[in-house]
Amino acid sequence: MPSNYTPRLRLEMQAAGENINTWGEPRLNNVIARLDYAIAGRTVLALGSAATYVLVASNGDDEARGAILDITSLTTPCVITVPSSPKQYLIRNQGSAPATFTTGAGPTVVVSSGSVVGLFCDGAGVSELGFGGYGLKDYVDRAVLGATGSLPATLGNAGKVLGCDGVSWGPRTLSMSDIADIGAYTAQRNAFALVSSLIF
Template identity: 45%
Template sequence: MPSSWSPSLRFELQFTGENINLWGEKLNTALSRADYAIAGWLTKPLTGHAALSALSALNDGVDEARAAMIKFTGTLTEPATVSIPAVSKMYLVWNATDRVVTITAGGTSVAIDPGDIVWVACDGANVRTPGYGGLSIKDYVAAAGFSAVELPAQAANAGKYLKTDGTNATWQAPSAADLADYQTAIKGLQVALAVAL
């Protein structure tokens, strides 16, 4: 019976009695691929009109989809969609392009804004990112976190900061008194840094 391949990371699974005297080479190949799947970076350029791209997924060879972390680079003329294999796998994805990059495996997808670094997980069909209440962490903070907190009288207090005494919060204009200990604090940090060096 011939070797088979693991479904998510495409490692070669040896059949009993197969590949006599080749186990060392086969094991080293599998360990190299495991290293890439756990801690490997893939830099994937997306340029111009990259409306749909796919990560390569090869059983017997180097493949892009096995990487643990992916950095998309390039200048795009429109948002891009990148297809990943429809298998269970988690990625750390950095969108270093100038447009939104959407990750899909056929079901739900995750849109990653330019400059964002996010975790994405595929359950074999759907791609999701960690979050709360059905929202990504970024969307949760933007929608639920800050919109629920209304600061008092913002319009009349441009250029001021919000100061609290532990019970009440008030708008204050910056003053020299607020910075009175600045020089002492900076000097203390400089001394600490000099001692550390």
Template identity: 45%
Template sequence: MPSSWSPSLRFELQFTGENINLWGEKLNAVLQHADYAVAGWLTKPLSGPAALSTANAGDDEARAAMVKFTGGAGPFTVTIPPVSKSYLVWNACDGPVTLTTGAGATVTVDPGDILWIVTDGGAVKTPGYGGASIKDWVSSVAWSYNAGALPAQAGNAGKFVRTDGSSASWQSLSTSDLSDYAGAVKGLALAFAIAL
């Protein structure tokens, strides 16, 4: 019986008694592919729609752990294999890159963003944050309470944004605002850490 291949990463699965005197060479090839799947880096230039290559016996792009897309303005669509896998994706293009298996949900990575994406072989998702980068998620949450817009900034230097629950406005800082300063600083530090 001939060798077979693992479904997700296409590692060669040796049949008992097969490849006598070649087993070490084949094992080394599998270990190199495993190393690439865990810590390998792929830079993929884009100029149009693309698919990450796959190959049972050889090197392939889809096995990489981390992928950096480069290219023009796009938008670009990249098809990944319909198997379970995770990737760390960096969009260094000038436009958005959408990742798909060709079926199910997709994830769009904005220019300059780095996202961790996962697929179950159908849908492509990013853990948490509703498919957005951490930076975009924090931004949307922080300003969603004011319909995504800051009050006019002209003439409001040194003031802070305060809301009454229905509208936001710039106000001067008062001593009563400092009553929970320690808690506010912790929350602000966490928000900045997440946003950066």
């Protein structure tokens, strides 16, 4: 039986008695180099204005094997297709537009400009690593401020504070009722200062 390749990382497996005197070099060294790349390798994706991109996945050296996918120079939204096999990726988007990761079916993940995201492919779709069913950004936006579903926009909310009325979180302007007890507080501080001055 000839050698074949593993289904996930596409590493060459040798058949018994095959490649005599060549199994160590180059074949074993190729497998070690590809394992090294799968664990810590960085694939640079200079995508420019590409609307779609399919990661190269072959039995030799390929883009999809890398542990880190580093997107550079992306200027328009792009859909990037990863192989439909279980794998974990670390994605960094240094471009100026979002990248959507997909297997071509199932769930997708959008990696916005400037983000670093852990991505998990289960062979059917992709998911962002996160907490409580949310990706990290969604966890911050929705789980921490769950009642509103998202953080309030900064535009139009200058000078406001983030407050909770017991039902939901939201931006609001401070009012006199927020400092209604300032008179009692001031009287207490004045009395304390007076007593302190008499004692000392």
